[in-house]
Amino acid sequence: GENVEQHPSTLSVQEGDSAVIKCTYSDSASNYFPWYKQELGKGPQLIIDIRSNVGEKKDQRIAVTLNKTAKHFSLHITETQPEDSAVYFCAASMLGGQNFVFGPGTRLSVLP
Amino acid sequence: DGGITQSPKYLFRKEGQNVTLSCEQNLNHDAMYWYRQDPGQGLRLIYYSQIVNDFQKGDIAEGYSVSREKKESFPLTVTSAQKNPTAFYLCASSGTGGWLTEAFFGQGTRLTVV
Numbered sequence A: 001g002e003n004v005e006q007h008p009s010t011l012s013v014q015e016g017d018s019a020v021i022k023c024t025y026s027d028s029a030s031n032y033f034p035w036y037k038q039e040l041g042k043g044p045q046l047i048i049d050i051r052s053n054v055g056e057k058k059d060q061r062i063a064v065t066l067n068k069t070a071k072h073f074s075l076h077i078t079e080t081q082p083e084d085s086a087v088y089f090c091a092a093s094m095l096g097g098q099n100f101v102f103g104p105g106t107r108l109s110v111l112p
Numbered sequence B: 001d002g003g004i005t006q007s008p009k010y011l012f013r014k015e016g017q018n019v020t021l022s023c024e025q026n027l028n029h030d031a032m033y034w035y036r037q038d039p040g041q042g043l044r045l046i047y048y049s050q051i052v053n054d055f056q057k058g059d060i061a062e063g064y065s066v067s068r069e070k071k072e073s074f075p076l077t078v079t080s081a082q083k084n085p086t087a088f089y090l091c092a093s094s095g096t097g098g099w100l101t102e103a104f105f106g107q108g109t110r111l112t113v114v
Helices: none
Strands: A004-007 A010-014 A019-025 A030-038 A045-051 A056-059 A062-067 A072-077 A086-094 A106-111 B004-007 B010-013 B019-025 B031-037 B043-051 B054-057 B064-066 B076-078 B087-094 B103-105 B109-113
Touching (some): B010 B019, B076 B087
Parallel strands (some): A010 A106
Antiparallel strands (some): A019 A072, A062 A072, B004 B019, B087 B103, B087 B109
């Protein structure tokens, strides 16, 4: 079955700097890769996603890149702000698949 | 507004009791999921359902049960057989239509055994 790894497990950056979180997946049949942000005591919220037919997607300060050959995808946050501090999860699913496989999460701290 | 609602937000259970966590969605999604999250940990899949009256075990189904009698509802029962039930429980739903679409999460239920 699919296995998703995520690095780093914790990340601290200064406000205004960029943050990058990387995920790798094992099953080449996976074709949908969402990213979720979870604030303390709340459910995860979808922040951006990418399908396998594109290599990059951007939404304001957030971007996701996908390398199908290497089977990895990354979340890029530019001009970080204190409110970006949260736990971020990547996930993978496949055509005809029945569920999502999540990475273990990255705790991002943006220091003022 | 469309969304996914979990209740209650906090739940306390005595040892040996069964408790049921509610999950309702009005997004017209076919698929629904239950995840367990322990402090500082990721999401572990308990059960999922792709269609009414059908559901599948996830990675940690032991001690849990579910039903899917209506498209909108996917309640989770934590039974007395679950030896360590204290955790944060998250329900999610997604469309299917050939491939999975975005999954939306509820706000979670924090279950504590007292």
